[in-house]
Amino acid sequence: MRALVIALLLAFAAPAVAADYSAAIADSHRPAADTARDAARKPADMLEFIGLKPGMKVMDLIPGSGYFTRLFAAAVGPKGHVYAYQPTEFDGFLKDKEPAVNAVAKEYPNVTVVRASVNALTVPDKLNVIWTSQNYHDLKNGGGSDTAQVNKAAFAALKHGGLYIVLDHAAAPGSGARDTNTLHRIDPATVKAEVMAAGFVYIGDSAALANPADDHTKAVFDPAIRGHTDQFVLKFKKP
Template sequence: MMIQQIFLIICLFLWFCSFPTYGQQSDQTTIEQKAKHGYHHSFHDVHHYAQLFESKERDKWQKPDRIIESLHIKPGYTVADLGAGTGYFTRRFSKAVGNEGKVYALDSEPAMVDYLQKEVKNKNLTNVIVKLVKPNNPDLGKASIDIIFICEVLHHIDNRIEYLKKLSLSLKNGGKIALIDFYPNAPYGPPQSHRISEKEAIAEFQLAGYKLLKKHNFLPYQYFLEFIPKT
């Protein structure tokens, strides 16, 4: 009889432990609620933003060449530059993947897409495909991308967890997502109230079915993380 009682107590304890605590549920709910709303901002004045995005001052703290190097991009890779803007990283990806590779430069701002299409044509970047996409749909083929690059864009996206789930379907086996965004106290970036902290970003990716692969620490104003889908 005593053994049966002990067994019952153990089973009840394990059953109770299988449920998240109130604090865990509350944290997850907070993350999910914040992930529903992005920061909406017009980039219609392309030439104004081109001066900012393409400035030499940005090169100093953005360290684009070191970012490209750290991603270990191989010739022949397919890279998706999400929120490509003026092509600051697109041009570098084009060089890294080579003639056998492909770069999808995606943006939801028509004026940016027009600008980037002209840039790609003028620079003869034949391995770059510029696409206008909807804010809630990256419009990428299934299992078609080696690296999805999201730099200073995540905070603009509504329903981020669902969006990230869509992105995972586009990754090839072994593919990854590279995320870069501003620290809360950085002197650049969106308004403080719309920034996503590193901890929040990791939590959102985990809820979307990813795990953190790598963390880079060489950027002064931004966190730089790599994620892969959980297996």
């Protein structure tokens, strides 16, 4: 009995072992254009912050070229699934081309591209995670997207205990949504308030992509700051 008690105490006292995402990052399907961005985008930190596990169901909301879609697909494995949600409200950015993420789905059997209204945000499965990267601010920039409705739809699409994670370029404190169309930035406090208004509980953030040297006055495409903007990563939970 004494030995059992000691073993239990040691087990509870032992530090948690971080998940190893090296295989997902080293996945051979990742193109050179993606791996070249790893130093700036810190995929290991992001995957650990999310806490992805094999078998999870994830949405990559507004996936762009599929940088994170590929990582998620490798991390959740064949028993998991990734929905790359390409909003029709963003079709203007495509300039009559098919979404770049379509090519990702051809390489990963566990990736499905969904092209539909972002305000509906529905997929066949209840999700463990909804992730959106560097695009929340664009929901403010026309096209018919409604941020409040998107957040409510995200809440409905998640399982209880599911996570909603928003990564974006930081704007100056107190600026709200003023700079979403000019500098392509948004005040993290505004994002936090909007997401919590949909019923989510804020549970933490990551400073892995923070850059104190960014004074928040330049557009994110400015060569002086591009790829090195001050970025926030907020984590919310559906109760």
